[in-house]
Amino acid sequence: xxxxxxxxxxxxxxxxxxxxxxxxxxxxxxxxxxxxxxxxxxxxxxxxxxxxxxxxxxxxxxxxxxxxxxxxxxxxxxxxxxxxxxxxxxxxxxxxxxxxxxxxxxxxxxxxx
Amino acid sequence: xxxxxxxxxxxxxxxxxxxxxxxxxxxxxxxxxxxxxxxxxxxxxxxxxxxxxxxxxxxxxxxxxxxxxxxxxxxxxxxxxxxxxxxxxxxxxxxxxxxxxxxxxxxxxxxx
Numbered sequence: 001x002x003x004x005x006x007x008x009x010x011x012x013x014x015x016x017x018x019x020x021x022x023x024x025x026x027x028x029x030x031x032x033x034x035x036x037x038x039x040x041x042x043x044x045x046x047x048x049x050x051x052x053x054x055x056x057x058x059x060x061x062x063x064x065x066x067x068x069x070x071x072x073x074x075x076x077x078x079x080x081x082x083x084x085x086x087x088x089x090x091x092x093x094x095x096x097x098x099x100x101x102x103x104x105x106x107x108x109x110x111x112x113x
Numbered sequence: 114x115x116x117x118x119x120x121x122x123x124x125x126x127x128x129x130x131x132x133x134x135x136x137x138x139x140x141x142x143x144x145x146x147x148x149x150x151x152x153x154x155x156x157x158x159x160x161x162x163x164x165x166x167x168x169x170x171x172x173x174x175x176x177x178x179x180x181x182x183x184x185x186x187x188x189x190x191x192x193x194x195x196x197x198x199x200x201x202x203x204x205x206x207x208x209x210x211x212x213x214x215x216x217x218x219x220x221x222x223x224x225x
Contacts, residue, residue, distance in 0.1 A: 058212065106155060
């Protein structure tokens with residue numbers, strides 16, 4: 001198993017550009033989520049999904065969209081990048097159904113200039 | 114709002130010592146707690162978890178203690194090694210919300 005994979009590893013965007021961060025898992029996990037990590041802020045939940053076709057907002061959803069068309073993939077879209085979205089983004093998955101051990105991907109470091 | 118937080122942002126220990134990392138939580142409805150380890154440039158890695166109906170849980174070289182009376186959680190690492198140097202996060206879950214809330218993290222540095 002590859003576990004949770006994320007692409008790209010690094011990305012630089014100009015203000016106003018859009019892009020999609022990719023996340024995939026091969027563990028057949030129902031629950032997937034996106035976090036951003038800023039210095040001194042810990043991990044903050046952006047969006048999450050409890051299964052294909054179902055998504056919901058987390059703590060900091062503004063400026064981001066998600067969709068979950070398959071169990072395996074959970075892309076995160078930045079609609080119009082802003083410098084405040086400069087951060088490290090982590091995707092995570094878990095089995096759900098009472099299991100909350102989340103498996104994290106390696107992260108995407110995003111810089112918006 | 115209610116959140117999970119850490120008492121100490123940094124902890125330095127000598128190799129072989131025992132380490133204790135503390136975490137305070139404020140939501141009395143939290144029923145599940147996890148500790149994660151994050152090494153530089155990597156995603157968080159699960160260490161150990163504990164449910165609110167337990168006071169203590171042991172793993173390999175790690176022990177988590179839960180004191181619900183004072184809403185306090187701790188991670189004990191026995192015989193700390195340089196490879197234990199990382200940022201450690203606690204997280205909690207409230208049944209009704211079903212999502213994890215992470216604390217800010219503690220930087221553990223182990224000196225040889």
